[in-house]
Structure formats: C-alpha cells, structure tokens
Amino acid sequence: MSRKPLSRILLVEDDPDVQVVASLALSEIGGLVVEVCGSALEALTTAPVFQPDLILMDVMMPGMDGIAALEALRKDPRVAATPVVFMTARAQSHEVARYRALGSLGVITKPFEPESLAETLRGLWESRDA
C-alpha cells in the first residue's frame, strides 16, 4: 500500500539523558523530525498541536504513566488515530499482549539499539493494519 512515509515522531520520556539519546538516534541516525515531551501530561497538550505520525512513549513515568496517557490520547479526536509505540523494560509476552490490546502498535525494549531504533519504528509504521 502506498502511504506517506514515517516522518514526525513525538517522543515522551521523563529521563533527560534518554531523551537526548533517543532523539539523536531518531533524528541524526534515523532522519526523522522529533519533538520531545518530558511527561505524559505534556504529551496530551503537545500531540494535538504537533500532529505526529507516531508517538514513542515510555511506560513508567512519574505522575501519569504511559498506559493512562494512551487511554487519554484515544479519547481526543485530534490524535485518537495516532499510533503509539511503547518503550519499556523487557516486558513479558502477556504484558506485550496487554499493551497491544490497549491499542499500542508495538513495544521497544530498553536499552534499545540506537542504530536501528528509527528502522524499527518504520517497520511498525509500515505494518499498520497490514
């Protein structure tokens, strides 16, 4: 199917160092446009404005966690259809299944490989509704 290629990513991550590393991996290596949010609440206000193609979000964050953020995003018609990929500690297969059931497109395990992070997201992006 011919679709527009993946270009805009909203990165939601509370750790500032991981923010730098992940956004460099996505932009410098992956050639993507990246906007960074330091919390789930920030993501809820930024996402409708930035209009990302895909949201890459940490699961464990202080305050609102990634799961609650996903549920909130799904209720906002402006971003309800935006795919979300979780970034988390190694999850068990039943946890991954739960993230999928909640509507996430996939899960990326921490620590991720910076050379292939963008490629992995592109793969998930292409696989949507396939």
Add this chain to the structure above:
Amino acid sequence: MKASIKSLTDDYAAALRAYLEGGGEAPLFRAYQIGRSAVAAGIGVLEVAAAHQEALVLDLLHLLAPDESALIAKRASEFFAEALAPFEASRRGFQEATGVLRDLNRELQQRIEVALKDYQAAQAKLDERRRMEALKDEFISIVNHELRTPLTSIHGALGIINTRLGANLPEEARRLIDIAYRNSRRLARLVDNVLDLQKIESGTVTFEIQTQPLRPLLEQALEANQPYATQLGVTLVLEETPPAVRVAVDGDRLIQVLTNLLSNAAKFSPPGERVAVSAATSDGYWRVAVTDHGPGIPESFRGRVFQRFAQADSSTTRPRGGTGLGLSICKLIVERMGGRIGFETSSGRGTTFYFDLPMEGAPGEAADTSACPESR
C-alpha cells in the same frame, strides 16, 4: 388393669387389717410382697403407691396409733425406695451422661477455638507472604526500570558515537568506545538474566504452555541465532527431525533455552565448525540436543555447570561475554515445563547439551514415525 388395681387395694387393706388384729409384722411383710409382685406384674409404681395409700386412708389410718402409722410409712418408703432404685440409677446415669456430654462439648469447643486460631494465624501468615511477594515484585519492577534507564542512555550514547563519529575518532578511542558499547550490552543481558532467574524461581512469571509442533520452534531459534554464530564463523544446522512432533511448551521460553544453548555452542566452537540441533525420542521424552565440536567441558567443572555465575575458567568470561546465569535459567525453564536438562561431553571432541520434554499424543506420533521409516 383397673380390676387388678382394685384387688391390689383390697389385698393391702386385708394385710393391714390382719396386722391391726394382732398379726404382728407378718401382714406388713405381706403388704410389702404385694407391692413387689404388682410391680413385677407390670403395674406402675405410682399406681401401686396409690393403691397402698387408698387402703390406708379409706379403711384404717384413723385406727392406727402414731408409732404404728410411722412403721407402716417406714415400710412403704423402703418399698418405694427399692421400686424407684432402677429409676434413680438411670437418673444418675442420665446425669453422668449429661456431664460427659457437657465435657465433650467443652473439649470440642476448645478444639474448635484452637483450630480457628491456627487457621487465622495461617491466614495472617499467608496474607503476609502475599504482601511480601507483591512488595518484592514491585521492588524488582522498580529495580528493573531504574537499572535500565541509565543503561539506555549509556548504551544509546555509545551506539550513536560508534555509528556517527566512529570514523573520525583516533584508533585507541574507537577501541575503547567499542569495549564500553559491548559491555553496556552485556550489562543489559545480565540485568535481563538476574531478573529472569528471580522471576522464574519465585513463580511470578507466567508460562503460556501450548501444545504445538516442535520443528518450527527449532527453526525459529536457529534463524535468530545464525547471525551471531556467523560472526564467530560457525554454522548452525538443523538435522532431520521425526515428523509431527508436538510438545506442550511456552514457545518463547523454549526459544530462550535454545538461544542459550546455541550461543554457548557457537562460542565454544572453533571457527569453521558446525553446531547441530537434533530431536529424537529418548526414554519416553522428546530429546532436543545441541552438539558442538568445541574443547569439551573440563572434568573439574562438570559438577557445577548449572550453578549460578559458574564459568569453567575465569579467562573465558571476558572474551566470551557470558553472564554465568544462562544455563541455570535454562534448567529452571525446562523443569517448569516438566522436562529435564543435561549434557554429555568429551575432552577435545565436543559437548552435547540436551533437554527432554514430555511426549504429547505419543501413540499418534508413533504411527507417523513408522510411516516414514527413513526419519530418525
């Protein structure tokens, strides 16, 4: 019965009259006998007493001197005491029985109270254990997250330097960055392994057991591990397996075990060698075996192969990059799936690590096997 009570009253009256007429104590004794035989004949004690009373009152009582009246009353009370004795005995028996029952009751109640207290104590202990387990799980999940966050930035930063700037760095810096990068990956594996071991051991991990064909799992494991083996110049080969072998396993976990055995086998193989994977029946189990042509396991180490952080030779730790936990995790996983793990080794010739899984639907498979006699 009425007639006989009437005659009883008459008999009493006659006996009393004889006594009053000077018959001495004999008529009184006779009255006593009359009462006894009436009771023996089935007349109730109260009726006998009533007949006796009537005889006294109606005919004679007013004629008696006080001492005579007392004597008659004494005889009567002796008679009634004797007649009532069996009732007295059973009353006492009844009281005793009541007492015994009451004691039994009390004892039972005490036992119930003790049992209830034991139950409550056990329940409290169980609750406490559940609470501790939940705390431990939460702690592990936090440790997991907290260890991984810095690891993610270290690994990511080094990876970016490697990819983007590697070519511009002096040789020495590039070598050091490469060392740091490889070791951050190893640290990530170690975190995985420690947490995995803890989770499997504590039973908090869920195994999703499904009966499924074995061969596709072997194929997946080989495919996933071939790139690593290729780096070491080793080829992974899947030998022919009996058709339609099905096993009840958690597929991901089985591949985890195979990955461990395959990467070990590749690590210890000389470049250019093959590592063979086979499946065959063994003693009522399906045996999956991973065979290398490496140096074999030194005799002194054979007893500690499945121990944690055990590695044959501390000098192998660094270049081979193991965490020392892989085989203990394999053992736990295989055992959780109802299987067993072991190895055969020969110095200088190689090692076979195998695990045995319970057979699923063995009779059907046997028929399949005989239809394809060339399969092994």
